[in-house]
Amino acid sequence: MAGYREHISVSGLCGTAYGTAAVILFGFTPEQGILSGILCWMSGMLPDVDSETGKPVQKIFGILAAVVPMMMMERFREVGTTQEQIILLAICTYTAIRYGFSYILGKLSVHRGMKHSIPALFIAAQTVMLVYRSDELAVKGLMGIAVAIGFLSHLLLDELYSVEFTGTRLKLNKAAGSALKFVGKNFYPNIFTYTVLMFVTYLTLVQFGVIEGPEKMPHSFRQAVESLPMRK
Template sequence: MAGYKEHISVSGLLGIGYGTISSLIFGFTPTQGILAGVLTWIGGMLPDLDSETGRPIKELFSLTAAVASFVAMRSMIRKGADPDAAILMAVVTYAAVRYGGSTILGKFAVHRGMFHSIPALIIAGESVFLAYVSDSYAVKFLMAGGISLGFLSHLVLDEVYSVERKGVIIRLKRSSGSALKWFGKGLFGNAVAYAILLTLTYITLVESGVLIPPRQAAPTIQTPHPIQQASPFKTTKRY
């Protein structure tokens, strides 16, 4: 299994390349390119949120909480909320992710469980797509692609380090196949992961305009025929 330094180094290099290419070739602004690169770097560390407690994990939770708080504050300001309320939301979001999230993961998450999986990668990308506030779908996809690329680099690197070579003999470690997977060992973890995945996928498809949610048809009001609109008090002439 690759170490913490290897993951942040690889995802950091990928982030530099991803941000540079998106700005120079695909026409995104330098600021957007830098943000996408930073998200790529962060994505390379996200799967280790389920690891044992330690200084790198605490730093990762702090970084994730800081990003989430800024996103929440930006979203509220964009919607016209009071600045004080936006700051309060940022503080609450930081505390919820930094302390609440770490406590929940510490009790329920299993290292190399569903956090190290393809569904978790998709969940991370869709979460960024929905959370990042922008009028451009291209920018939202850019940010989602950055976090997904970094996340993928972590999974691939773990699989690469699960191959052990001794001379001409190559063998797989016990950790082989535990990163790039679609299902984990626990039924509860699989059920939770796929429930979140299906929910976010539906919301993402609706948000991007790919899927149109069914709407309740408005009741039709039948207007009476002109003949039926005659007043019941109208009398006919008698000759």
């Protein structure tokens, strides 16, 4: 079980490399590169959000709660009409992430539960792609993959730490294989995780234009309703 410091260092290194590569090799702007690096760095702590590591994790959640509303400001402007509504939306998002989200995560998962799993990695990455506001799909992809890499670095590190070196030979401890998994031991967290995964995957595929969204449905539905012979 790798500690907070190991996780944050490894994902920090990954983030630095990733952000640099994004700018130099793929022509993203330096700002986009830095932001994706930070996302990767922070995602390295994501699977341990409710764990007993305590304070540092709480701090990460504090930062996350502040950053997400900033990233969603454009969205809020679309939804809210008055300045007050936009501010209230931002406050609600902050509170939901800072307290609500970590509470729910803590209730839902036992340690090394489904948060340490491949489906959780995809949920986190796709959620960021969905909420990140950009006209360019490549930029959304950049941010999502950053989260996936940070998350993966955490899972790999936890796996690595499950190998114990006992002087003369290597042996696997109890936690071996529990981080890089697709399903957990408990039924309900599995069902919950996969339901969420299917939902965000669907939304992502729609957003990236892979499959057709339901936008046309309400429209044709309205047309059908309007074409009905109704009494005026």
